[in-house]
Amino acid sequence: MSASSDPILEIADDLYALPLADFTPARDALVKEHKADKDLASSIKALRKPSVAAWVVNLLVRRDPDQVDQLLAVGAALRDAQENLDATQLREFTKQRRQLTASVTTAARRMAREEGLKTTQAVADQVEATLTAAMLEPDAGRAVRSGLLVTSLEATGLGDLDLGGAVALPKALGFSAKARPAAAPDPTQRPQLHVVPDPDADAKARAAADERIAEARGVLTEAEKEHRSARRAVEKLQARTLQLQAEIAELRSQIAALEEEVEEVDDELGEAEAVQAEAEDAVEEAKAEVEAARAARGRLP
Structure with a gap:
């Protein structure tokens, strides 16, 4: 959905992108700015300041x-694969999910620090819990x-998450x-130390700084492109690994069932062979009895 399709969404998108300390004064200023539109001003006034974790x-x-x-x-792929996982694979799934959310939480804390906000461990735990909820439940992901979060999220994966007051x-x-990438830092202006001042020193320094920024941006663009490609490859391979593990588990289950059936048939075969041997002995005894009866009959006058 595009922010420009709805004024309140466009305003909220800009408002929740501000530094946390600027939220309330910016919101109040927007209410005054749009006071001619009472419904819009009322909607803006109702926008709540987010918690630190949010x-x-x-x-x-x-x-x-x-x-x-x-x-x-990755969360969606793991949810699809989870239904076919056994206990061991579920533990591995949980471990992988925790490693991913911990890594992304670390990145989020670094971004906050770059914006001048140092997060506590309690806030970091809430951030990680929110990312976990986003992986476990589709609505939390949305x-x-x-x-536009105003509070952190916490979910069990059982579909019991209430998002009524979360956004x-x-x-x-x-x-x-x-998307709002961080602004590139201004080039550091260092004093030029010359025995004889160079009248073009400032212009040369600015040109060199501009050239360095352009080169760095080019390298960054390529690095980000390769990084995204690598992440997509990892995601696909993780999903494929979980799928194969689920298929292996199913085959192992089938093999175990067949082995159990073979043991049962072996037991029945042994019993049948014993019965067959007894029957063969009975036949031989009957044949001998018939021959003896015939011989006795032949001796009669």
Whole structure:
């Protein structure tokens, strides 16, 4: 859904992208700005300030939407594969999910620190719980991707998550926050130390800095492209691994059932062979009795 298709979504998208300390004064200013439209002003006034953990997740969604999309895609693949996993594989699935959410949480904390906000361990735990919920439940994933969270999320994977008060407004579900990469830092202006001042030193320094920025951006673009490609490959291979593990588990189950059936047939075969041997002995005894009866009959006058 595009933010421009709905004024309140467009306003909320911009508002929840602000530094946490700027949220309330910016919201109040927007209410005054749109006071002519009472319904819109009322909707803006109802937008709640996000918790610290929710703000960090919203920041992550805007700074690195590709990473969030990959996390949600892996979550969907793991949910599809989970139904066929045995206890051991479920433990491995949980371990992989925790490793992924921990890694993304670390990245989110770094982004927050770059924005001047140092997160506590308690906040980091809430961020990780929110990312876990996004992997476990599709609706939680949509709430996270909206970038309009106002509280952290926590889910068990049983579909019991209530998102009523978790997002800024109900229509946030299905909305995707606009990507907002961090602004490139201004080139550091260092004093030029010359015995004889160079009148063109400032211009040369700016040109060199601009050239360095352009080169760095080119390298960054290629690196990000390769990174996204590598993440997609990892996601596909993780999903394929889980699928193969599920198929192996099914085949092992079938083999175990067949081996059990072979043992039962072997037991029945042994019993049948014993009965056959007894029957053969009885036949031989009967034949001998017939011959003896015939011989006795032949001796009669």
